[in-house]
Amino acid sequence: MKLRRLMRRAVAVGVTVALAGLISPTTAQAAPGGTGPYIADYETTIRLRNHTIYRPNTIPAGVTLPIVAWGNGACRADGTWFENFLKELASHGFLVIANGRPGGSGSTDADMLVDAIDWAIAENSRRTSKYYGKIDTTKVAVMGQSCGGLEAYEVASSDARIDTTVIWNSGMLSDADNAQLARLRAPIAYFTGGPSDIAYANAIDDWRRLPATLPAFMGHLDVGHFGTYGQPNGGEYGRVGAHWLKWQLKGDTTSRAQFAGPACGLCVDPDWETEQKNLN
Template identity: 75%
Template sequence: MRSALLGILVLAGTLFPGAATAAPAPPGALGGSGPHPAGYETTLRLTNHTIYRPNTLPTGVKLPIVAWGNGACRADGTWFENILTEWASHGFLVIANGRPGGSGSTDSDMLTESIDWAVAENSRRTSKYYGRIDTTKVAVMGQSCGGIETYEVADDPRITTTVLWNSGLLDDAQNGLLQRLHAPIAYFIGGPSDIAHPNAMDDWRRLPAGLPAFMGNLDVGHFGTFSEPNGGEFGRVGGHWLKWQLKGDLTSRAQFVGTDCGLCASDWDVLRKNL
């Protein structure tokens, strides 16, 4: 099935054509809904990336790391700025592949570079991030083609959680990547109308036994809610997953766990394993 899909899903190096194109945010939409209004910056120490962070670094609180791969493997670090700014406003250091407004393609090595940079900055005495990053809590995420990049680095032992958005393996020859998963994984998919839906569901059935896993489908298609202010419903739910997995937040945990979980009584179609 997936081999047959490969030919129509790969176009000029772009996986899942028609991938969500995070439209520029309307004026005033950025900053996020969290307690730490956020923005983005770049640094010569990590070229070809965009760093989203609270505008004022919180005192006494360390920022977990979130590495992000864009849909279409596109090297534009502000393509998904709404949702990435939202997560940063809740106290995360979010690092996206690509420079602001950049062009060209990314690869999975760039996700590893993001983690390496954050770990190094936390130890560099002259860095504004010195001692302010929680290097023991790392999420790697990606949308569509960025989800494939996420799979490719998911065996990194530093990773605390792996998250795929509107994504799944394209070819059964790639199934070995699933056996390298070691950290709790979440899938946030756009329902049956999402071109990645059958691929994600096939991956779900092949996950390693015992791996904690969550599958959430919201009927919004492959474009998701990324272009909505603060990333819309995807931004809200993704924030809860990050707060649970990287900060141990019990209120956020309740969105995913239990017979009366927050998403269970919503428009989300929920599947769970080993949670």
């Protein structure tokens, strides 16, 4: 199984790196740290050496941050490769932990997403931590782009702590891994870059194989494999991603209206093509 996983990741890395040479997801600087109520930034810590932590600069009293673990495209160990997008999510009151150090190199794996979740839960109970009592350890999302989406699948199919999964521009590369889909139990969302996205067909195939009762959303925006991550505040992907997390991890009813029901916000938006399962 381990050999198959390594081979699968090697293929995903090769595909995504080739595309990365054409389009970088970090083409513009985030300004001014997200559009949410909390200006966000990132930091590192020796307690989680191989990650980059995005969080509100100031966490108001009484606010707790749900956990979001992020896997980069190409399984690349650069925690600031999707900086604009991740700052946007954090600005809405989330603790977003990306695989890789700022500007880092090398590759990542699914275990690093688990490490991020474990660290956040431990920090919430460590009395000398700046995050002591400020993390909502009962609300956890895992998500990733391209190869990072495969990492997210692996964790979501095996870790009972996951409350929602978000697959960005990604899908299973081999039918040998479809058993992971059958083990999914938390609501899932897919966002692709439309027919020009190399992962488009894979995502659609996965969608058809989901468990019959699993709550799920599919959205296609015609922007290609690298989406809008590099736009200020992550562009449309940043807006939509924040809404999904606010609904799933904070119970925000306004955000729910973007995805659920025949007249949902994305459903009536001419730029999006959408599908839903079990969301009402």
